[in-house]
Amino acid sequence: MEHLNKTTGLLIKNNSFIGSSVVFPYEGEFLCLTAGHNLYGKKFDQIPDLTEWRVSDYKGVLHTVSQCIGDVNFARENDIVILKLECNSNLELFHCPQFYTVSKNPAHSFFFRGKYETSKFPVTHTNLQFINLCQNNIHKFYCKIEKALLMNNIYQSGSDWLGGWSGSGLFLANHDKLICFGVMIEIPNKGNDGQLKFTSISAIDKLDVKLNIIESSALDFDNKLLASSVNSIFEQTDDKAISLWENDEGNKPQLDYIVDKLTKVYSDDRLEIMKRNAIRRLLVGKAFLYSELRKHEIIYDQYNKAYYAYDLDDLEVNANTRTEANSGLKQIKKEYEDYLISCLGDVLGLDDIKILSNYGISEWISNCSLSFIKDE
Structure with missing residues:
Protein backbone atom coordinates (compact mmCIF):
# COMPACT_ATOMS: atom_id res chain seq x y z
CA MET A 1 0.00 0.00 0.00
CA GLU A 2 1.33 3.37 -1.06
CA HIS A 3 1.41 5.16 2.32
CA LEU A 4 1.90 2.22 4.70
CA ASN A 5 5.67 2.54 4.88
CA LYS A 6 5.36 6.22 5.80
CA THR A 7 3.49 5.33 9.01
CA THR A 8 6.03 2.82 10.32
CA GLY A 9 8.09 4.10 13.25
CA LEU A 10 10.75 2.27 15.28
CA LEU A 11 11.24 3.13 18.97
CA ILE A 12 14.89 3.60 19.94
CA LYS A 13 16.18 3.93 23.51
CA ASN A 14 19.86 4.79 23.93
CA ASN A 15 20.53 3.50 20.40
CA SER A 16 18.77 0.15 21.07
CA PHE A 17 15.63 -0.93 19.23
CA ILE A 18 12.70 -1.39 21.64
CA GLY A 19 9.49 -1.71 19.66
CA SER A 20 7.32 -0.66 16.73
CA SER A 21 4.84 2.18 16.33
CA VAL A 22 2.57 4.12 14.01
CA VAL A 23 3.76 7.65 13.23
CA PHE A 24 1.56 10.28 11.59
CA PRO A 25 1.02 14.03 11.26
CA TYR A 26 -2.09 15.37 12.97
CA GLU A 27 -3.24 18.99 13.15
CA GLY A 28 0.28 20.30 12.65
CA GLU A 29 1.92 17.93 15.16
CA PHE A 30 3.93 14.76 14.66
CA LEU A 31 2.48 11.90 16.75
CA CYS A 32 3.47 8.33 17.49
CA LEU A 33 1.08 5.58 18.56
CA THR A 34 2.61 2.60 20.37
CA ALA A 35 2.17 0.01 23.09
CA GLY A 36 2.32 1.43 26.63
CA HIS A 37 4.72 -1.21 27.92
CA ASN A 38 7.30 -0.15 25.34
CA LEU A 39 7.78 3.00 27.46
CA TYR A 40 6.83 1.84 30.96
CA GLY A 41 8.23 -1.71 30.86
CA LYS A 42 6.42 -5.05 30.77
CA LYS A 43 5.52 -4.76 34.46
CA PHE A 44 4.74 -1.03 34.13
CA ASP A 45 7.27 -0.29 36.83
CA GLN A 46 9.61 2.03 34.89
CA ILE A 47 9.57 5.80 34.55
CA PRO A 48 10.77 6.71 31.04
CA ASP A 49 13.39 9.40 30.63
CA LEU A 50 12.21 10.90 27.35
CA THR A 51 15.64 12.34 26.60
CA GLU A 52 16.82 8.76 26.02
CA TRP A 53 14.15 8.02 23.42
CA ARG A 54 14.01 8.54 19.66
CA VAL A 55 11.66 7.36 16.93
CA SER A 56 13.16 6.36 13.59
CA ASP A 57 10.98 6.97 10.53
CA TYR A 58 10.85 5.15 7.18
CA LYS A 59 13.82 7.16 5.91
CA GLY A 60 15.90 6.43 8.99
CA VAL A 61 15.60 9.96 10.36
CA LEU A 62 15.50 10.10 14.18
CA HIS A 63 12.90 12.27 15.93
CA THR A 64 13.12 13.21 19.60
CA VAL A 65 10.22 12.53 21.99
CA SER A 66 8.87 15.66 23.66
CA GLN A 67 5.87 14.24 25.55
CA CYS A 68 4.21 10.96 26.47
CA ILE A 69 0.42 11.25 26.55
CA GLY A 70 -0.94 8.51 28.80
CA ASP A 71 0.44 8.05 32.34
CA VAL A 72 1.53 4.75 33.82
CA ASN A 73 -1.94 3.98 35.20
CA PHE A 74 -3.58 4.53 31.82
CA ALA A 75 -0.84 2.51 30.13
CA ARG A 76 -1.20 -0.35 32.63
CA GLU A 77 -4.94 -0.52 31.96
CA ASN A 78 -4.93 -0.09 28.18
CA ASP A 79 -1.32 -0.68 27.07
CA ILE A 80 -1.38 2.14 24.54
CA VAL A 81 0.10 5.64 24.57
CA ILE A 82 0.69 8.55 22.21
CA LEU A 83 4.06 10.22 21.94
CA LYS A 84 4.52 13.76 20.69
CA LEU A 85 7.62 14.03 18.52
CA GLU A 86 9.86 16.88 17.51
CA CYS A 87 9.82 16.40 13.74
CA ASN A 88 13.35 16.61 12.34
CA SER A 89 12.15 16.54 8.73
CA ASN A 90 9.12 17.71 6.75
CA LEU A 91 5.67 16.67 8.03
CA GLU A 92 4.49 16.47 4.42
CA LEU A 93 6.67 13.37 4.00
CA PHE A 94 4.30 11.42 6.27
CA HIS A 95 0.72 10.22 6.05
CA CYS A 96 -2.12 10.22 8.57
CA PRO A 97 -4.25 7.07 8.35
CA GLN A 98 -7.96 7.06 9.03
CA PHE A 99 -8.79 5.69 12.50
CA TYR A 100 -11.70 3.32 13.11
CA THR A 101 -12.92 1.27 16.03
CA VAL A 102 -12.09 -2.38 15.42
CA SER A 103 -14.31 -4.17 12.93
CA LYS A 104 -15.86 -7.42 14.12
CA ASN A 105 -17.23 -8.23 10.66
CA PRO A 106 -15.85 -11.63 9.52
CA ALA A 107 -15.81 -10.28 5.97
CA HIS A 108 -12.94 -7.96 6.91
CA SER A 109 -9.31 -9.00 6.92
CA PHE A 110 -6.45 -7.17 8.65
CA PHE A 111 -2.71 -6.82 8.33
CA PHE A 112 -0.05 -5.36 10.59
CA ARG A 113 3.36 -3.83 10.02
CA GLY A 114 6.27 -3.71 12.43
CA LYS A 115 9.77 -4.97 13.08
CA TYR A 116 11.01 -7.74 15.29
CA GLU A 117 14.37 -7.53 16.95
CA THR A 118 16.24 -9.98 14.73
CA SER A 119 14.99 -8.59 11.41
CA LYS A 120 16.80 -5.85 9.53
CA PHE A 121 13.66 -4.20 8.19
CA PRO A 122 9.95 -3.87 9.10
CA VAL A 123 7.69 -6.64 7.82
CA THR A 124 4.02 -6.82 6.88
CA HIS A 125 1.85 -9.82 7.79
CA THR A 126 -1.60 -10.31 6.27
CA ASN A 127 -4.79 -12.38 6.66
CA LEU A 128 -5.52 -11.61 10.30
CA GLN A 129 -9.11 -12.06 11.49
CA PHE A 130 -10.91 -10.62 14.51
CA ILE A 131 -11.72 -13.27 17.17
CA ASN A 132 -13.20 -11.53 20.21
CA LEU A 133 -12.90 -8.69 22.72
CA CYS A 134 -11.08 -9.22 26.00
CA GLN A 135 -13.42 -9.79 28.91
CA ASN A 136 -11.61 -7.42 31.27
CA ASN A 137 -11.15 -4.50 28.83
CA ILE A 138 -13.43 -3.64 25.91
CA HIS A 139 -10.58 -1.77 24.21
CA LYS A 140 -8.45 -4.91 23.91
CA PHE A 141 -9.10 -7.71 21.43
CA TYR A 142 -7.64 -10.85 19.88
CA CYS A 143 -6.93 -11.62 16.24
CA LYS A 144 -6.18 -14.93 14.59
CA ILE A 145 -2.96 -15.28 12.63
CA GLU A 146 -1.40 -18.21 10.82
CA LYS A 147 0.69 -19.94 13.47
CA ALA A 148 3.51 -20.61 11.00
CA LEU A 149 4.19 -16.87 10.93
CA LEU A 150 5.03 -17.04 14.63
CA MET A 151 7.67 -19.75 14.09
CA ASN A 152 11.35 -19.08 13.49
CA ASN A 153 13.69 -20.97 11.18
CA ILE A 154 14.08 -23.78 13.70
CA TYR A 155 10.30 -24.04 14.13
CA GLN A 156 10.36 -22.51 17.57
CA SER A 157 7.27 -20.52 18.42
CA GLY A 158 7.38 -17.84 21.03
CA SER A 159 7.27 -14.16 21.75
CA ASP A 160 10.98 -14.00 22.67
CA TRP A 161 12.43 -14.03 19.18
CA LEU A 162 9.55 -11.83 17.96
CA GLY A 163 10.39 -9.07 20.44
CA GLY A 164 9.78 -5.66 18.91
CA TRP A 165 6.40 -6.36 17.34
CA SER A 166 4.67 -4.60 20.21
CA GLY A 167 3.29 -1.30 18.96
CA SER A 168 2.85 -2.49 15.37
CA GLY A 169 -0.16 -0.89 13.69
CA LEU A 170 -3.16 -2.99 12.69
CA PHE A 171 -4.74 -1.98 9.38
CA LEU A 172 -7.67 -2.95 7.17
CA ALA A 173 -6.85 -5.01 4.08
CA ASN A 174 -8.41 -4.54 0.62
CA HIS A 175 -9.17 -0.87 0.92
CA ASP A 176 -7.90 2.11 -1.04
CA LYS A 177 -7.59 4.15 2.17
CA LEU A 178 -5.13 3.36 4.94
CA ILE A 179 -7.36 2.51 7.92
CA CYS A 180 -5.82 1.86 11.34
CA PHE A 181 -7.62 0.03 14.17
CA GLY A 182 -4.96 0.05 16.89
CA VAL A 183 -1.61 -1.45 17.92
CA MET A 184 -0.31 -4.87 18.87
CA ILE A 185 0.41 -5.34 22.55
CA GLU A 186 1.04 -9.05 23.13
CA ILE A 187 1.68 -12.47 21.61
CA PRO A 188 -0.37 -14.66 24.01
CA ASN A 189 0.96 -18.05 25.09
CA LYS A 190 4.19 -17.42 23.16
CA GLY A 191 2.30 -17.75 19.90
CA ASN A 192 1.21 -21.34 20.41
CA ASP A 193 -2.46 -20.37 20.04
CA GLY A 194 -1.96 -18.58 16.71
CA GLN A 195 -3.30 -15.37 18.22
CA LEU A 196 -2.17 -11.77 18.66
CA LYS A 197 -3.53 -9.24 21.13
CA PHE A 198 -4.22 -5.62 20.24
CA THR A 199 -5.48 -2.42 21.84
CA SER A 200 -8.09 -0.48 19.90
CA ILE A 201 -7.57 3.15 18.98
CA SER A 202 -10.86 3.74 20.84
CA ALA A 203 -8.92 3.71 24.13
CA ILE A 204 -7.34 7.02 23.09
CA ASP A 205 -10.67 8.77 23.63
CA LYS A 206 -9.81 8.85 27.34
CA LEU A 207 -6.77 11.06 26.66
CA ASP A 208 -6.40 14.75 25.84
CA VAL A 209 -5.57 14.04 22.19
CA LYS A 210 -8.87 13.79 20.33
CA LEU A 211 -8.33 11.84 17.15
CA ASN A 212 -11.15 11.59 14.63
CA ILE A 213 -12.18 7.99 15.34
CA ILE A 214 -14.94 6.54 13.15
CA GLU A 215 -17.26 3.68 14.10
CA SER A 216 -16.36 0.51 12.20
CA SER A 217 -20.03 -0.05 11.29
CA ALA A 218 -19.37 2.46 8.51
CA LEU A 219 -17.22 -0.22 6.88
CA ASP A 220 -19.85 -2.98 6.95
CA PHE A 221 -20.67 -2.36 3.33
CA ASP A 222 -18.08 -0.05 1.90
Whole structure:
Protein backbone atom coordinates (compact mmCIF):
# COMPACT_ATOMS: atom_id res chain seq x y z
CA MET A 1 0.00 0.00 0.00
CA GLU A 2 1.33 3.37 -1.06
CA HIS A 3 1.41 5.16 2.32
CA LEU A 4 1.90 2.22 4.70
CA ASN A 5 5.67 2.54 4.88
CA LYS A 6 5.36 6.22 5.80
CA THR A 7 3.49 5.33 9.01
CA THR A 8 6.03 2.82 10.32
CA GLY A 9 8.09 4.10 13.25
CA LEU A 10 10.75 2.27 15.28
CA LEU A 11 11.24 3.13 18.97
CA ILE A 12 14.89 3.60 19.94
CA LYS A 13 16.18 3.93 23.51
CA ASN A 14 19.86 4.79 23.93
CA ASN A 15 20.53 3.50 20.40
CA SER A 16 18.77 0.15 21.07
CA PHE A 17 15.63 -0.93 19.23
CA ILE A 18 12.70 -1.39 21.64
CA GLY A 19 9.49 -1.71 19.66
CA SER A 20 7.32 -0.66 16.73
CA SER A 21 4.84 2.18 16.33
CA VAL A 22 2.57 4.12 14.01
CA VAL A 23 3.76 7.65 13.23
CA PHE A 24 1.56 10.28 11.59
CA PRO A 25 1.02 14.03 11.26
CA TYR A 26 -2.09 15.37 12.97
CA GLU A 27 -3.24 18.99 13.15
CA GLY A 28 0.28 20.30 12.65
CA GLU A 29 1.92 17.93 15.16
CA PHE A 30 3.93 14.76 14.66
CA LEU A 31 2.48 11.90 16.75
CA CYS A 32 3.47 8.33 17.49
CA LEU A 33 1.08 5.58 18.56
CA THR A 34 2.61 2.60 20.37
CA ALA A 35 2.17 0.01 23.09
CA GLY A 36 2.32 1.43 26.63
CA HIS A 37 4.72 -1.21 27.92
CA ASN A 38 7.30 -0.15 25.34
CA LEU A 39 7.78 3.00 27.46
CA TYR A 40 6.83 1.84 30.96
CA GLY A 41 8.23 -1.71 30.86
CA LYS A 42 6.42 -5.05 30.77
CA LYS A 43 5.52 -4.76 34.46
CA PHE A 44 4.74 -1.03 34.13
CA ASP A 45 7.27 -0.29 36.83
CA GLN A 46 9.61 2.03 34.89
CA ILE A 47 9.57 5.80 34.55
CA PRO A 48 10.77 6.71 31.04
CA ASP A 49 13.39 9.40 30.63
CA LEU A 50 12.21 10.90 27.35
CA THR A 51 15.64 12.34 26.60
CA GLU A 52 16.82 8.76 26.02
CA TRP A 53 14.15 8.02 23.42
CA ARG A 54 14.01 8.54 19.66
CA VAL A 55 11.66 7.36 16.93
CA SER A 56 13.16 6.36 13.59
CA ASP A 57 10.98 6.97 10.53
CA TYR A 58 10.85 5.15 7.18
CA LYS A 59 13.82 7.16 5.91
CA GLY A 60 15.90 6.43 8.99
CA VAL A 61 15.60 9.96 10.36
CA LEU A 62 15.50 10.10 14.18
CA HIS A 63 12.90 12.27 15.93
CA THR A 64 13.12 13.21 19.60
CA VAL A 65 10.22 12.53 21.99
CA SER A 66 8.87 15.66 23.66
CA GLN A 67 5.87 14.24 25.55
CA CYS A 68 4.21 10.96 26.47
CA ILE A 69 0.42 11.25 26.55
CA GLY A 70 -0.94 8.51 28.80
CA ASP A 71 0.44 8.05 32.34
CA VAL A 72 1.53 4.75 33.82
CA ASN A 73 -1.94 3.98 35.20
CA PHE A 74 -3.58 4.53 31.82
CA ALA A 75 -0.84 2.51 30.13
CA ARG A 76 -1.20 -0.35 32.63
CA GLU A 77 -4.94 -0.52 31.96
CA ASN A 78 -4.93 -0.09 28.18
CA ASP A 79 -1.32 -0.68 27.07
CA ILE A 80 -1.38 2.14 24.54
CA VAL A 81 0.10 5.64 24.57
CA ILE A 82 0.69 8.55 22.21
CA LEU A 83 4.06 10.22 21.94
CA LYS A 84 4.52 13.76 20.69
CA LEU A 85 7.62 14.03 18.52
CA GLU A 86 9.86 16.88 17.51
CA CYS A 87 9.82 16.40 13.74
CA ASN A 88 13.35 16.61 12.34
CA SER A 89 12.15 16.54 8.73
CA ASN A 90 9.12 17.71 6.75
CA LEU A 91 5.67 16.67 8.03
CA GLU A 92 4.49 16.47 4.42
CA LEU A 93 6.67 13.37 4.00
CA PHE A 94 4.30 11.42 6.27
CA HIS A 95 0.72 10.22 6.05
CA CYS A 96 -2.12 10.22 8.57
CA PRO A 97 -4.25 7.07 8.35
CA GLN A 98 -7.96 7.06 9.03
CA PHE A 99 -8.79 5.69 12.50
CA TYR A 100 -11.70 3.32 13.11
CA THR A 101 -12.92 1.27 16.03
CA VAL A 102 -12.09 -2.38 15.42
CA SER A 103 -14.31 -4.17 12.93
CA LYS A 104 -15.86 -7.42 14.12
CA ASN A 105 -17.23 -8.23 10.66
CA PRO A 106 -15.85 -11.63 9.52
CA ALA A 107 -15.81 -10.28 5.97
CA HIS A 108 -12.94 -7.96 6.91
CA SER A 109 -9.31 -9.00 6.92
CA PHE A 110 -6.45 -7.17 8.65
CA PHE A 111 -2.71 -6.82 8.33
CA PHE A 112 -0.05 -5.36 10.59
CA ARG A 113 3.36 -3.83 10.02
CA GLY A 114 6.27 -3.71 12.43
CA LYS A 115 9.77 -4.97 13.08
CA TYR A 116 11.01 -7.74 15.29
CA GLU A 117 14.37 -7.53 16.95
CA THR A 118 16.24 -9.98 14.73
CA SER A 119 14.99 -8.59 11.41
CA LYS A 120 16.80 -5.85 9.53
CA PHE A 121 13.66 -4.20 8.19
CA PRO A 122 9.95 -3.87 9.10
CA VAL A 123 7.69 -6.64 7.82
CA THR A 124 4.02 -6.82 6.88
CA HIS A 125 1.85 -9.82 7.79
CA THR A 126 -1.60 -10.31 6.27
CA ASN A 127 -4.79 -12.38 6.66
CA LEU A 128 -5.52 -11.61 10.30
CA GLN A 129 -9.11 -12.06 11.49
CA PHE A 130 -10.91 -10.62 14.51
CA ILE A 131 -11.72 -13.27 17.17
CA ASN A 132 -13.20 -11.53 20.21
CA LEU A 133 -12.90 -8.69 22.72
CA CYS A 134 -11.08 -9.22 26.00
CA GLN A 135 -13.42 -9.79 28.91
CA ASN A 136 -11.61 -7.42 31.27
CA ASN A 137 -11.15 -4.50 28.83
CA ILE A 138 -13.43 -3.64 25.91
CA HIS A 139 -10.58 -1.77 24.21
CA LYS A 140 -8.45 -4.91 23.91
CA PHE A 141 -9.10 -7.71 21.43
CA TYR A 142 -7.64 -10.85 19.88
CA CYS A 143 -6.93 -11.62 16.24
CA LYS A 144 -6.18 -14.93 14.59
CA ILE A 145 -2.96 -15.28 12.63
CA GLU A 146 -1.40 -18.21 10.82
CA LYS A 147 0.69 -19.94 13.47
CA ALA A 148 3.51 -20.61 11.00
CA LEU A 149 4.19 -16.87 10.93
CA LEU A 150 5.03 -17.04 14.63
CA MET A 151 7.67 -19.75 14.09
CA ASN A 152 11.35 -19.08 13.49
CA ASN A 153 13.69 -20.97 11.18
CA ILE A 154 14.08 -23.78 13.70
CA TYR A 155 10.30 -24.04 14.13
CA GLN A 156 10.36 -22.51 17.57
CA SER A 157 7.27 -20.52 18.42
CA GLY A 158 7.38 -17.84 21.03
CA SER A 159 7.27 -14.16 21.75
CA ASP A 160 10.98 -14.00 22.67
CA TRP A 161 12.43 -14.03 19.18
CA LEU A 162 9.55 -11.83 17.96
CA GLY A 163 10.39 -9.07 20.44
CA GLY A 164 9.78 -5.66 18.91
CA TRP A 165 6.40 -6.36 17.34
CA SER A 166 4.67 -4.60 20.21
CA GLY A 167 3.29 -1.30 18.96
CA SER A 168 2.85 -2.49 15.37
CA GLY A 169 -0.16 -0.89 13.69
CA LEU A 170 -3.16 -2.99 12.69
CA PHE A 171 -4.74 -1.98 9.38
CA LEU A 172 -7.67 -2.95 7.17
CA ALA A 173 -6.85 -5.01 4.08
CA ASN A 174 -8.41 -4.54 0.62
CA HIS A 175 -9.17 -0.87 0.92
CA ASP A 176 -7.90 2.11 -1.04
CA LYS A 177 -7.59 4.15 2.17
CA LEU A 178 -5.13 3.36 4.94
CA ILE A 179 -7.36 2.51 7.92
CA CYS A 180 -5.82 1.86 11.34
CA PHE A 181 -7.62 0.03 14.17
CA GLY A 182 -4.96 0.05 16.89
CA VAL A 183 -1.61 -1.45 17.92
CA MET A 184 -0.31 -4.87 18.87
CA ILE A 185 0.41 -5.34 22.55
CA GLU A 186 1.04 -9.05 23.13
CA ILE A 187 1.68 -12.47 21.61
CA PRO A 188 -0.37 -14.66 24.01
CA ASN A 189 0.96 -18.05 25.09
CA LYS A 190 4.19 -17.42 23.16
CA GLY A 191 2.30 -17.75 19.90
CA ASN A 192 1.21 -21.34 20.41
CA ASP A 193 -2.46 -20.37 20.04
CA GLY A 194 -1.96 -18.58 16.71
CA GLN A 195 -3.30 -15.37 18.22
CA LEU A 196 -2.17 -11.77 18.66
CA LYS A 197 -3.53 -9.24 21.13
CA PHE A 198 -4.22 -5.62 20.24
CA THR A 199 -5.48 -2.42 21.84
CA SER A 200 -8.09 -0.48 19.90
CA ILE A 201 -7.57 3.15 18.98
CA SER A 202 -10.86 3.74 20.84
CA ALA A 203 -8.92 3.71 24.13
CA ILE A 204 -7.34 7.02 23.09
CA ASP A 205 -10.67 8.77 23.63
CA LYS A 206 -9.81 8.85 27.34
CA LEU A 207 -6.77 11.06 26.66
CA ASP A 208 -6.40 14.75 25.84
CA VAL A 209 -5.57 14.04 22.19
CA LYS A 210 -8.87 13.79 20.33
CA LEU A 211 -8.33 11.84 17.15
CA ASN A 212 -11.15 11.59 14.63
CA ILE A 213 -12.18 7.99 15.34
CA ILE A 214 -14.94 6.54 13.15
CA GLU A 215 -17.26 3.68 14.10
CA SER A 216 -16.36 0.51 12.20
CA SER A 217 -20.03 -0.05 11.29
CA ALA A 218 -19.37 2.46 8.51
CA LEU A 219 -17.22 -0.22 6.88
CA ASP A 220 -19.85 -2.98 6.95
CA PHE A 221 -20.67 -2.36 3.33
CA ASP A 222 -18.08 -0.05 1.90
CA ASN A 223 -18.08 0.09 -1.91
CA LYS A 224 -14.35 0.83 -1.96
CA LEU A 225 -13.65 -2.19 0.22
CA LEU A 226 -15.80 -4.29 -2.11
CA ALA A 227 -14.10 -3.10 -5.29
CA SER A 228 -11.08 -5.39 -5.01
CA SER A 229 -13.30 -8.44 -4.45
CA VAL A 230 -15.50 -7.56 -7.45
CA ASN A 231 -12.43 -7.09 -9.64
CA SER A 232 -11.19 -10.49 -8.54
CA ILE A 233 -14.53 -12.07 -9.52
CA PHE A 234 -14.33 -10.53 -12.99
CA GLU A 235 -10.75 -11.76 -13.42
CA GLN A 236 -11.71 -15.30 -12.45
CA THR A 237 -14.72 -15.36 -14.79
CA ASP A 238 -12.62 -15.67 -17.95
CA ASP A 239 -13.25 -17.56 -21.21
CA LYS A 240 -11.99 -20.77 -19.63
CA ALA A 241 -14.50 -20.50 -16.77
CA ILE A 242 -17.33 -19.88 -19.24
CA SER A 243 -16.33 -22.89 -21.37
CA LEU A 244 -16.11 -25.11 -18.28
CA TRP A 245 -19.64 -24.12 -17.29
CA GLU A 246 -20.91 -24.63 -20.83
CA ASN A 247 -19.38 -28.11 -21.09
CA ASP A 248 -20.69 -29.27 -17.71
CA GLU A 249 -23.54 -31.74 -18.31
CA GLY A 250 -25.21 -30.55 -15.12
CA ASN A 251 -25.75 -27.13 -16.72
CA LYS A 252 -27.33 -28.50 -19.92
CA PRO A 253 -30.96 -27.62 -19.01
CA GLN A 254 -29.97 -24.00 -18.32
CA LEU A 255 -27.83 -23.86 -21.46
CA ASP A 256 -30.71 -25.16 -23.58
CA TYR A 257 -33.00 -22.45 -22.21
CA ILE A 258 -30.36 -19.78 -22.93
CA VAL A 259 -29.81 -20.92 -26.53
CA ASP A 260 -33.53 -21.36 -27.22
CA LYS A 261 -34.49 -17.91 -25.92
CA LEU A 262 -31.57 -15.96 -27.31
CA THR A 263 -32.19 -17.47 -30.73
CA LYS A 264 -35.45 -15.52 -30.71
CA VAL A 265 -33.62 -12.28 -29.85
CA TYR A 266 -30.33 -12.24 -31.75
CA SER A 267 -29.19 -13.05 -35.27
CA ASP A 268 -27.14 -16.19 -35.90
CA ASP A 269 -23.87 -14.27 -36.22
CA ARG A 270 -24.37 -12.70 -32.73
CA LEU A 271 -25.85 -15.72 -30.96
CA GLU A 272 -22.54 -17.24 -29.77
CA ILE A 273 -21.29 -13.94 -28.33
CA MET A 274 -24.57 -13.19 -26.54
CA LYS A 275 -24.80 -16.73 -25.20
CA ARG A 276 -21.35 -16.45 -23.62
CA ASN A 277 -22.24 -13.00 -22.27
CA ALA A 278 -25.31 -14.46 -20.58
CA ILE A 279 -23.20 -17.24 -19.02
CA ARG A 280 -20.61 -14.69 -17.87
CA ARG A 281 -23.31 -12.59 -16.19
CA LEU A 282 -24.66 -15.69 -14.48
CA LEU A 283 -21.25 -16.63 -13.10
CA VAL A 284 -20.24 -13.10 -12.06
CA GLY A 285 -23.60 -12.39 -10.45
CA LYS A 286 -23.71 -15.69 -8.59
CA ALA A 287 -20.17 -15.24 -7.26
CA PHE A 288 -20.91 -11.66 -6.21
CA LEU A 289 -24.16 -12.67 -4.55
CA TYR A 290 -22.90 -15.66 -2.59
CA SER A 291 -19.27 -14.78 -1.87
CA GLU A 292 -19.71 -11.06 -1.13
CA LEU A 293 -23.29 -9.87 -0.66
CA ARG A 294 -24.18 -12.81 1.56
CA LYS A 295 -21.65 -11.58 4.12
CA HIS A 296 -23.97 -8.62 4.71
CA GLU A 297 -27.15 -10.30 5.92
CA ILE A 298 -29.46 -7.28 5.91
CA ILE A 299 -28.52 -6.21 2.37
CA TYR A 300 -28.64 -9.80 1.15
CA ASP A 301 -32.16 -10.19 2.53
CA GLN A 302 -33.21 -6.89 0.92
CA TYR A 303 -31.94 -8.12 -2.44
CA ASN A 304 -33.70 -11.49 -2.11
CA LYS A 305 -37.01 -9.81 -1.35
CA ALA A 306 -36.63 -7.53 -4.36
CA TYR A 307 -35.63 -10.42 -6.63
CA TYR A 308 -38.50 -12.69 -5.69
CA ALA A 309 -41.05 -9.87 -5.65
CA TYR A 310 -40.13 -8.94 -9.22
CA ASP A 311 -40.07 -12.60 -10.22
CA LEU A 312 -43.78 -12.76 -9.35
CA ASP A 313 -44.54 -10.37 -12.20
CA ASP A 314 -45.51 -11.63 -15.62
CA LEU A 315 -42.11 -11.85 -17.37
CA GLU A 316 -43.35 -12.37 -20.91
CA VAL A 317 -42.24 -10.62 -24.07
CA ASN A 318 -44.77 -10.62 -26.90
CA ALA A 319 -42.78 -10.48 -30.12
CA ASN A 320 -43.15 -11.69 -33.70
CA THR A 321 -39.65 -10.65 -34.77
CA ARG A 322 -36.16 -10.59 -33.29
CA THR A 323 -36.27 -6.80 -33.31
CA GLU A 324 -39.40 -6.82 -31.16
CA ALA A 325 -37.93 -9.48 -28.88
CA ASN A 326 -34.73 -7.47 -28.46
CA SER A 327 -36.71 -4.34 -27.68
CA GLY A 328 -38.85 -6.18 -25.14
CA LEU A 329 -35.81 -7.70 -23.42
CA LYS A 330 -34.15 -4.28 -23.14
CA GLN A 331 -37.33 -2.89 -21.60
CA ILE A 332 -37.41 -5.63 -18.93
CA LYS A 333 -33.71 -5.04 -18.19
CA LYS A 334 -34.28 -1.32 -17.70
CA GLU A 335 -37.38 -1.79 -15.53
CA TYR A 336 -35.66 -4.38 -13.34
CA GLU A 337 -32.55 -2.26 -12.90
CA ASP A 338 -34.68 0.76 -11.97
CA TYR A 339 -36.60 -1.41 -9.51
CA LEU A 340 -33.36 -2.61 -7.85
CA ILE A 341 -32.12 0.98 -7.62
CA SER A 342 -35.33 1.97 -5.83
CA CYS A 343 -34.89 -0.94 -3.38
CA LEU A 344 -31.11 -0.96 -2.87
CA GLY A 345 -29.83 2.40 -4.11
CA ASP A 346 -29.14 3.61 -0.56
CA VAL A 347 -26.79 0.74 0.26
CA LEU A 348 -25.30 -0.37 -3.07
CA GLY A 349 -23.45 1.45 -5.80
CA LEU A 350 -24.80 1.56 -9.36
CA ASP A 351 -22.09 -0.83 -10.58
CA ASP A 352 -23.07 -3.38 -7.94
CA ILE A 353 -26.75 -3.02 -8.84
CA LYS A 354 -25.97 -3.51 -12.53
CA ILE A 355 -24.17 -6.78 -11.69
CA LEU A 356 -27.25 -7.97 -9.80
CA SER A 357 -29.60 -6.75 -12.52
CA ASN A 358 -27.68 -8.58 -15.26
CA TYR A 359 -27.56 -11.67 -13.07
CA GLY A 360 -31.31 -11.64 -12.51
CA ILE A 361 -32.10 -11.28 -16.21
CA SER A 362 -29.62 -14.03 -17.16
CA GLU A 363 -31.03 -16.26 -14.43
CA TRP A 364 -34.57 -15.81 -15.79
CA ILE A 365 -33.37 -16.48 -19.32
CA SER A 366 -31.73 -19.71 -18.13
CA ASN A 367 -34.93 -21.03 -16.54
CA CYS A 368 -38.64 -20.91 -17.23
CA SER A 369 -39.27 -17.47 -15.70
CA LEU A 370 -38.86 -15.29 -18.80
CA SER A 371 -40.61 -16.22 -22.03
CA PHE A 372 -40.82 -14.90 -25.58
CA ILE A 373 -44.27 -15.42 -27.04
CA LYS A 374 -45.49 -14.80 -30.58
CA ASP A 375 -48.81 -13.05 -31.03
CA GLU A 376 -51.46 -15.34 -32.42
